[in-house]
Amino acid sequence: MGKYNFDKVVNRENTSCVKWDFRTRCNEKATKDGLPLWVADMDFECAQPIIDALHKRVEHKIFGYSSNDTKEYKESVYSWYKRRFNLELEKDNIFYSPGVVPAIITLIKILTNEDDKVIIQQPVYTPFELKVKNNNREVVSNSLKYDGQRYEMDFEDLREKAKDPKAKVMLLCSPHNPVGRVWKEEELRTVIEICMENDLWIISDEIHSDLIRKGNKHIPTLEVGNDYKDKIITCTAPSKTFNLAGMHLSNIIINNKKLQQQWLFEIKDKLDIGAPSPFAIASTIAAYNECEDWIDELNEYLDGNIEFIDNYLKKNLAKVKLVKPEGTYLAWLDFNGYGLNKAELEDFMFKKARVLFNQGYSFGKEGNGFVRVNAACPRYILEEAMDRIKNNL
Ligand SMILES: Cc1ncc(COP(=O)(O)O)c(C=O)c1O
Known part of the structure; x- marks a missing residue:
């Protein structure tokens, strides 16, 4: 066993936790006894340095307005990207947002007019379509190509869609949720070239x-697109990495000076949401400075969870195909081998097997017949979920 015990099952009930306490939000057919492997956070305790930093901050006993505009904070983000990706961020180009999704929407509102088009690559994280449409921008899907095992980008289609003068923004998911692709340098370069043209x-x-x-x-888009960096905005966060989603802090990298001013006007001057909580600041600094060994060991455990699913399916459920993730902790399972329609698959998952997975269709029509399993949980829970499927099919 390693230094950390990711097998430990922690009861998350009665902690205002969306994944467990609000599990029926997963789907209108979901029930309270469904095993929740949906929302993308992890059922693992945070690393000890984060807990210690939060205790220390609590002990100070004053929780007034705070700012992360400090040398210590910026250095922690900068050094993480330098160490992990060999990417040298300019510290003044790191901007705060309470979340990646609000940041994406704020940026799209700045960069487009109401009937402009935003290109996404479905199947993709549901808010990419939903929130963009809710803000009256048109969504165009440059759908990913699936060969029955793996997904690829369709560059020919992207070239055509990008030519439309109404197309203004390419919203890239890298690594890709839910199909788990970690884009290769050549793929990123081709996307950048099409966008540049x-x-x-x-x-x-x-x-x-x-x-x-x-x-x-993982290769940061900014690294490949250094010659286009003024038009690339990168959305990052410690939230998925260190299981800090409830802290609501993300780091948005904006290199374009004019866009920086527009961003600050929207976030600070118009909405007044320019500053994180003292807990978000303390936990982020501890995470980036002191938790590298934790994420490395966690990644090994997650590899084991994906391997477990793969072996389990091969042995017990050969008609279900796992699209093996190269990144993320999400397993994208292809149930099309059973020929179930949308309602039948939902009834099976939510009423019969009682496992709460995100349904593939919510990521776009390209996801019909798939489900997304959040594998960031102790293996025991994963085993229980797989058994529930096997025993009810
Ligand atoms: C690709 C992607 N972007 C953004 C988010 C959510 O980000 P936030 O909670 O910071 O808005 C998620 C969460 O699952 C995600 O998968």
Whole structure:
């Protein structure tokens, strides 16, 4: 066993936890006895340095307005990206947002007019379509290509869609949720070149960049697109990496000076949400400075969880295909082998097997017949979920 015990089952009930306490929000057919492997946070305790930093901050006993505009904070973010990705961020280009999704929407509102188009690559994280549409921008899908095992980008289609003068932003998910691709340098370079040719902005959502499966390497879009950095915005956060989503802190990298001013006007002057809580600041600094060994060991455990699913399916449920993730802790399972329609698959998952997985169709029509399993939990819970499927099919 390693230094950390990721097998430890922690009861998350009655902690205002969305994944467990509000589990029926997963789907209208979900029941209270469903095993929740949906919302993308982890059922693991945070690393001890984070807990210690929070205790220390609590002991100070005053929780007034706070700011992360400090040398210590910026140094912690800067040094993480330098150490982990060899990326040298300019500290003045790191901006706070309470979340990646609010940041994406704020940026899209600045960069586009109401009937402009935003290109996404479905199946993809549900808010990419939903929130953009709710803000009256048109969503265009440059759907990923699936060969029955793996997903690839469709560059020919992207070239066509990017030519549309109404297309203004490419919203990239890197690594990709839910299909788990970690984009290769050549793939990123091709996306950047197409965007350059057509003067599109690139918003690169890299929230899953620290959760990389063995043998893969995350490459920041900014590294490949240094010659286009003025039009690339990178969204990062300690939230997925260190299980801090409830802290509501993300770091948005904006290199373009004019956009920086527009961003500050929206976030600070118009909305007045320019500063994180003292707990978000303390936990982020501790996470980036002191928890590298924890995430490395966690990644090994997650590799084991994915391998467990793979072996379990091969042995017991050969008609279910796992799209093996290169990154993220999400397993994208292809149930099309059973020929169930949307309602039948939902009835099976929520009423019969009582496992709460995100349904593939919510990531776009390309996800029909798939489910997304959040494998960031002790293996015991994963085993229970797989048994529930096997025993009820
Ligand atoms: C690709 C992606 N972006 C953003 C988010 C959510 O980010 P936030 O909670 O910071 O808005 C998620 C959460 O699952 C995600 O998978």
